[in-house]
Amino acid sequence: MIKLINEKTAVEPADNDYARINYLYEEIARLNRAYYEEDAPLVTDAEYDALLRELTALEAVHPEWRRADSPSQRVGGRRLEKFAPVQHQVPLLSLANTFSGDELRDFAARCEKLAEKSLTYVMEPKIDGLTIALAYENGRLTQAATRGDGMVGENVWENVLTIADLPHQLKDFKGRLLVRGEVYMSKRAFAELNEQRETDGETTFANPRNAAAGSLRQLDAAVTASRRLSVWLYDILLLEGTEWPQTHLQTLDFLRAQGLPVIPEVSSGDIETIVSQLTSWQEKRHKLAFDIDGLVVKVDDEQVRMELGSTAKAPRAAIAYKFPAEAVETTVLDIQVGVGRTGVLTPLAVLEPVWVAGSQISKATLHNEDNVAAKDIRIGDRVLLHKAGDVIPEIIKSLSEKRNGQERVFVMPHTCPECGSAASRAEGEAAWRCPNRSCPARVREGIEHFVSRQAMYIEGLGPQLINQLLAAGKIHDAADIFSLTMDDLLPLERMGKKSAQNVLAAIEQARRRPLGALLAALGIPYVGSKAGKLLAANFPSLERLAAADKEELLAVADIGDIIAQSVVKWFADKDNQEMLSRLAAGGVEPQAEVISQPETEGAFAGKVVVLTGTLPNLSRNEAKARLEKAGAKVTSSVSRKTDYVVAGEAAGSKLEKAQEFGITIIDEAELLNLL
Numbered sequence: 001m002i003k004l005i006n007e008k009t010a011v012e013p014a015d016n017d018y019a020r021i022n023y024l025y026e027e028i029a030r031l032n033r034a035y036y037e038e039d040a041p042l043v044t045d046a047e048y049d050a051l052l053r054e055l056t057a058l059e060a061v062h063p064e065w066r067r068a069d070s071p072s073q074r075v076g077g078r079r080l081e082k083f084a085p086v087q088h089q090v091p092l093l094s095l096a097n098t099f100s101g102d103e104l105r106d107f108a109a110r111c112e113k114l115a116e117k118s119l120t121y122v123m124e125p126k127i128d129g130l131t132i133a134l135a136y137e138n139g140r141l142t143q144a145a146t147r148g149d150g151m152v153g154e155n156v157w158e159n160v161l162t163i164a165d166l167p168h169q170l171k172d173f174k175g176r177l178l179v180r181g182e183v184y185m186s187k188r189a190f191a192e193l194n195e196q197r198e199t200d201g202e203t204t205f206a207n208p209r210n211a212a213a214g215s216l217r218q219l220d221a222a223v224t225a226s227r228r229l230s231v232w233l234y235d236i237l238l239l240e241g242t243e244w245p246q247t248h249l250q251t252l253d254f255l256r257a258q259g260l261p262v263i264p265e266v267s268s269g270d271i272e273t274i275v276s277q278l279t280s281w282q283e284k285r286h287k288l289a290f291d292i293d294g295l296v297v298k299v300d301d302e303q304v305r306m307e308l309g310s311t312a313k314a315p316r317a318a319i320a321y322k323f324p325a326e327a328v329e330t331t332v333l334d335i336q337v338g339v340g341r342t343g344v345l346t347p348l349a350v351l352e353p354v355w356v357a358g359s360q361i362s363k364a365t366l367h368n369e370d371n372v373a374a375k376d377i378r379i380g381d382r383v384l385l386h387k388a389g390d391v392i393p394e395i396i397k398s399l400s401e402k403r404n405g406q407e408r409v410f411v412m413p414h415t416c417p418e419c420g421s422a423a424s425r426a427e428g429e430a431a432w433r434c435p436n437r438s439c440p441a442r443v444r445e446g447i448e449h450f451v452s453r454q455a456m457y458i459e460g461l462g463p464q465l466i467n468q469l470l471a472a473g474k475i476h477d478a479a480d481i482f483s484l485t486m487d488d489l490l491p492l493e494r495m496g497k498k499s500a501q502n503v504l505a506a507i508e509q510a511r512r513r514p515l516g517a518l519l520a521a522l523g524i525p526y527v528g529s530k531a532g533k534l535l536a537a538n539f540p541s542l543e544r545l546a547a548a549d550k551e552e553l554l555a556v557a558d559i560g561d562i563i564a565q566s567v568v569k570w571f572a573d574k575d576n577q578e579m580l581s582r583l584a585a586g587g588v589e590p591q592a593e594v595i596s597q598p599e600t601e602g603a604f605a606g607k608v609v610v611l612t613g614t615l616p617n618l619s620r621n622e623a624k625a626r627l628e629k630a631g632a633k634v635t636s637s638v639s640r641k642t643d644y645v646v647a648g649e650a651a652g653s654k655l656e657k658a659q660e661f662g663i664t665i666i667d668e669a670e671l672l673n674l675l
């Protein structure tokens with residue numbers, strides 16, 4: 001493990017403390033902008049903390065130079081303007097940081113001195129996500145806001161409604177509850193989202209925190225719904241209608257009893273018990289399903305917490321313990337270029353093997369040529385490596401000061417390294433693509449995807465066997481899998497009778513996979529398992545889906561322009577049509593998806609509704625969320641399947657179309673009435 005030193009800190013000597021303070025103001029403001037507003041951090045948390053600590057230390061020596069707007073005095077970043085502002089009823093403070101057991105002991109000594117007694121502490125994981133403040137009134141979730149600057153945050157209620165594990169209704173508490181927690185993306189959801197984005201040639205998220213932030217702060221709640229966000233709650237901000245619990249552990253029990261997702265892996269004890277657990281957490285953190293960047297230690301006694309109060313920035317009775325930055329140094333031995341099933345060329349760093357965050361790493365994706373250039377990573381460079389989201393090996397930066405002149409600049413090939421076809425890079429995309437659909441790499445990767453667990457799930461047909469079958473000319477594409485026989489398999493090296501039978505049995509089972517799984521397997525751009533399921537639930541057969549036009553597809557809730565267009569284009573393609581006929585000839589008969597029962601009560605249950613124009617009071621997202629709660633499907637274009645069109649000011653062509661089709665048109669007042 002090594003300690004990170006900010007390059008600028010090391011190489012940019014300040015003339016004097018005054019100049020240095022001013023430099024730090026600017027630098028921290030720049031880093032804040034990138035982190036909070038662009039969700040694209042420029043440095044690691046450890047580097048950021050180092051700068052902030054340096055500034056705090058300098059300000060302590062020269063209080064006369066401390067500006068009122070100093071970042072050392074602020075709770076968080078600036079808020080974005082695009083969401084409606086929410087004034088927090090209770091300010092959302094931040095936490096002071098510690099980095100060692102001794103600093104935690106100092107914290108406890110301060111608390112116990114003020115409380116004039118010895119205390120019990122609770123330790124929780126520090127989730128690396130983003131703060132959320134939720135309001136439950138009369139048992140219902142009525143508001144969700146980000147932290148913003150601690151006083152005013154953003155209204156992200158509609159987006160929060162899409163988080164699967166958060167109940168919209170409490171078990172039985174009917175008073176008023178403001179609760180604080182962290183929205184996060186699990187390591188797995190993050191890895192899968194990035195994999196999908198890389199396949200689609202989109203930019204990837206640097207870590208789960210950014211992925212969660214980027215997903216929560218979407219003006220279109222449908223996008224948030226398509227990302228797998230989760231939430232852990234860990235504190236009550238305000239409670240009316242019942243006694244405030246006496247200890248923090250009881251607070252967590254109360255939240256749990258109301259059916260809320262409460263932070264797990266909590267322990268308690270005196271400060272020595274807490275400190276003794278720090279070392280085991282270094283290991284344990286990697287086993288969690290979500291990313292944490294430290295631990296939070298809180299006084300258990302709620303009365304004492306209240307009495308200790310807070311400084312301008314943080315409560316006195318809670319503190320964060322930040323894990324040491326887990327980054328290691330290694331050498332880039334080579335940069336190779338891989339070809340994915342969609343033809344995207346991805347540079348891959350081959351590394352001198354090194355242990356980081358619990359496993360040995362010898363490769364790291366470099367995503368695309370812009371990323372290599374931005375980080376100036378050269379072949380032969382010493383680099384800093386960590387695991388983004390605790391899973392994906394990522395080069396943080398190259399250590400340019402360690403170069404000896406032998407390093408080579410990487411040049412992205414403009415031809416496919418596998419088949420030699422001329423590659424191209426579309427405007428606005430980060431990726432170069434090989435256009436050749438018969439490119440051996442694309443075919444191989446396509447088949448691997450086709451048989452994978454989330455697609456046709458043909459167990460036993462792994463990458464090695466696929467390579468053997470391709471080399472022996474037994475298969476040329478995925479459809480050929482369904483004409484494989486015992487005679488094709490048995491002559492292959494290391495293939496016994498039993499294994500061959502197992503593979504054939506798995507293929508037989510795959511013939512009757514659900515339609516959604518087949519759709520995900522086909523490699524239709526932007527259609528993964530989630531979109532596949534959605535389409536399958538709305539179209540009874542492959543034939544019906546193949547015949548659907550863009551409008552019909554758009555009528556499916558959560559299917560937007562990009563997917564609709566992609567599906568229409570895919571089914572119109574001659575080669576794809578031929579592939580489908582061959583799958584059918586091979587006995588593939590996808591099973592219809594079981595459709596979940598829509599709500600059966602109320603005017604909008606099971607109805608398809610389109611919103612158009614500006615409504616006098618409700619925002620588009622608010623209206624959509626309320627309709628969906630009432631069991632309606634809100635779609636973006638009017639078709640003959642539409643039941644209602646809600647029209648506001650300046651409604652245009654959708655209104656005309658509704659009139660033409662004779663669809664019931666209502667205004668906001670009637671909508672609210674029916675709701």
Ligand code: IVH
Pocket residue numbers: 092093094095124125126127128129130131181182234235263296314315318320
């Ligand atoms: S308690 C008054 N508990 O860490 C502050 N915070 O660096 C109360 N965080 O802004 C916060 N996990 O977003 C608390 N178990 C946990 C946490 C946690 C993550 C975040 C929170 C806070 C930040 C401070």
